[in-house]
Amino acid sequence: MDAAVEPFKARRIYLLLRDRISSGVLAAGERLPGEPDLAATHGVSRVTIRRALDQLVAEKMLERRPGVGTFVCATAPLGSTVLNFSDVFSHLKEMGRCTEVRLLSFGYAVPAAPVAAALGLAPGEKAQRAVRVRMIGDAPFSYLTTHVPERVGQTYSEADLARQPLLALLERSGVVIGRARQSISATLAGPDVAGLLQLEMGAPLLSLTRVVEDEAGGAVEHLHALYRPDRFTFEMQLQRTGAQGERRWSPLPPPAAAEAATTGENAKPVRPLRDKRNSP
Amino acid sequence: MDAAVEPFKARRIYLLLRDRISSGVLAAGERLPGEPDLAATHGVSRVTIRRALDQLVAEKMLERRPGVGTFVCATAPLGSTVLNFSDVFSHLKEMGRCTEVRLLSFGYAVPAAPVAAALGLAPGEKAQRAVRVRMIGDAPFSYLTTHVPERVGQTYSEADLARQPLLALLERSGVVIGRARQSISATLAGPDVAGLLQLEMGAPLLSLTRVVEDEAGGAVEHLHALYRPDRFTFEMQLQRTGAQGERRWSPLPPPAAAEAATTGENAKPVRPLRDKRNSP
Known part of the structure; x- marks a missing residue:
């Protein structure tokens, strides 16, 4: 007992x-x-x-x-592979090392109800579904599941998606990207994801759900991403706005566009926040 | 066995x-x-x-x-008490219900090394430390630990902090708030926090670390917040910027300032994202 x-x-x-x-x-x-x-x-x-x-x-x-x-331990675990979301959202920069993606599955299926609703699909309508794991070297840091309406998905192949970022393929198809809304939460690693991200089952994960819309407001991508928090955090700078007593913050504008790179996806490998203050 | x-x-x-x-x-x-x-x-x-x-x-x-x-279950667990970060960050609105704070501890102590470094304290220097739990009605959703340099902390009392948001007290002390930087991650509920947030030990938590600076760049607050992800998520709208092929998003400006309220702290009780699409 x-x-x-x-x-x-x-x-x-x-x-x-x-x-x-x-x-x-x-x-x-x-x-x-x-x-x-x-x-x-x-x-x-x-x-x-x-x-x-x-x-x-x-x-x-x-x-x-x-x-x-x-x-x-004197150093943060895996400090050198920690990734940060550099500025407010999704402005991507390479900081000396490249991320790599492994396409684990590619196909067409009727998505789960919440995804179908987000994409505005008719009952029984299929979507292009892909599962990818993103790595820095040999270290996996994110598990990405994307759904795209079938009519858009048919403009790219499995080989395309293995080589190019999904957003670039969407734009190649003629979609004009408008807004996106996203939600950041936390969850636990189930057995499958734990294995792929080289974690213990039940480890904590950052989760992100993003719905990308075209200019007319139609949903063109549903992204569900799970991140190892020891290798990826969302970081941002804020500035105080509004009158005294109103607790409001606005994001600072992202750094110069010249620093932007066109590889990677919403991630840059940098030192973790807590290390920045100690860096030379 | x-x-x-x-x-x-x-x-x-x-x-x-x-x-x-x-x-x-x-x-x-x-x-x-x-x-x-x-x-x-x-x-x-x-x-x-x-x-x-x-x-x-x-x-x-x-x-x-x-x-x-x-x-x-047909409904999201605790759907009616789910909280969202409405716009990009910390723009607070009340949506019909108020959040309430319970001050669990208030005192002065030498903080752990990462907090001391973030606040730029000298070795052995104390900080004003407070632990609060924020609730919606009887449902706790966040566990907040704040550290403030002693010279600023001495301008407010335990009774002040039990009644007023910390940011308002900082400004009352004459501090002019400048920027903040924050990092969002995920962790597991340890036994103490689990008890206070009414969770199972080992449940996933969203975590946020924010360092607030004054106009001169001096750190005036270190916030470490843990959120129940079933009751609080970070939500934001993004717009596509940059050239085609560059995967960049910028945050959309927050809604009209008229909607801003001066109560609560970086939280508004609303329906979860997945419910929004079904709302009338």
């Missing part, structure tokens, strides 16, 4: 320590108390403590130095 | 079904196969299936109708 309960306790300790590390309460370089102390503090067995620590070591949040102890 | 492994399997089934429900692959109103069928399909025991379904029922993603079966 107790054996069945222990994984829950280990998860509790894991989440507790994870919080303390990511908030900086346990500082980088700090040595953790020994396993017996941690077990006594939290009222659990040493086995439970070890299981929680194992997971944090696997995630590079902790580091074991044999004969010395367990330490909070 | 097997007893210890089952919770992992149940979590796997839970995450799998959760994905299918939230993506619409399992449609609202749809009846799930019976527990023996699900157990056979996934190669697990009925006890494991029941455990996964129990959690989805508790989260109002599934509904059991005795003698009939288990159904995908």
Whole structure:
């Protein structure tokens, strides 16, 4: 009976320590108390403590130095592959490294009801559906599912989409892109996505849903994106607007267009926000 | 031994079904196969299936109708309390209901290293630290930790912060707010935050880190916010800018200032994005 309960306790300790590390309460370089102390503090067995620590070591949040102890890692996990959304939204720049995309599936199917509604499809109407994983080198950071109305989808092939960004293909088809609306949320990695993004099942993911419209207001793309938060965050600068007492912020204009590149998709590899202040 | 492994399997089934429900692959109103069928399909025991379904029922993603079966809930969980970030950022509007804040702690302490670095504090320098939970009625949706340099913090009291938004208090102190930069990510609910936000431990959370600067570029506030994604999402409208082939979006200007209200903090209770298309 107790054996069945222990994984829950280990998860509790894991989440507790994870919080303390990511908030900086346990500082980088700090040595953790020994396993017996941690077990006594939290009222659990040493086995439970070890299981929680194992997971944090696997995630590079902790580091074991044999004969010395367990330490909070001095650098952000995967710091060099962290990606940021540079300016307010989707202004893409390359910062020395390229992202690469793997097209996992390409076909036509009747989408799930929320996607069909967003695209304004008739009941039973098919859409062009593609699933892609975007990588930096060998490190996957996003899992992208797109749906495009069939009449637009038929203007490009699987080979086209394997090579070119979807937005460029939409424009090639004659679509004039108008507005988009998007929603950013958070979710957990299910078993399939976890495998593709090289994560533990149940890991946190940033999620984005974007509906792109043409000039007439017709939906031409539905994007659902899942991002590894250790490799991709949305970052933006804001300026204060409005009268005193009104809490309003407006986005700052994006950096000079000269910096814009035409590769990648809404992502640029840069140092994480918390590293910027320490950079030379 | 097997007893210890089952919770992992149940979590796997839970995450799998959760994905299918939230993506619409399992449609609202749809009846799930019976527990023996699900157990056979996934190669697990009925006890494991029941455990996964129990959690989805508790989260109002599934509904059991005795003698009939288990159904995908027809409405979004907690639909009526879902909150959106209406326009690009922090333009606040009231939509009929007010948010309320509970001040959980107020004091002065040396912050963790990343916060101290963001605020430009000297080693050992204290900051005014406050923890608040924001609610809609009885439903908590955000957990906010703020740090303010001591010299600014001393211009307001605990009672002030319990009643007024922090940004208003900063401006009352004579600070002229300049820019802010923020980063949006995702994380998991640790045991403490889970309790306060009335969530299961390990549930996904949206996280936001914002550093607010005064006109001279000095940091005057560090905000770390955690949001329940079922009750709060970031939403924005974008317009296409730049040449064809450049994938660039710019935010649309916020709605008329007349709609702005001076209560709440960066949140408005509205219907979720997916409901908007169906609203009259």
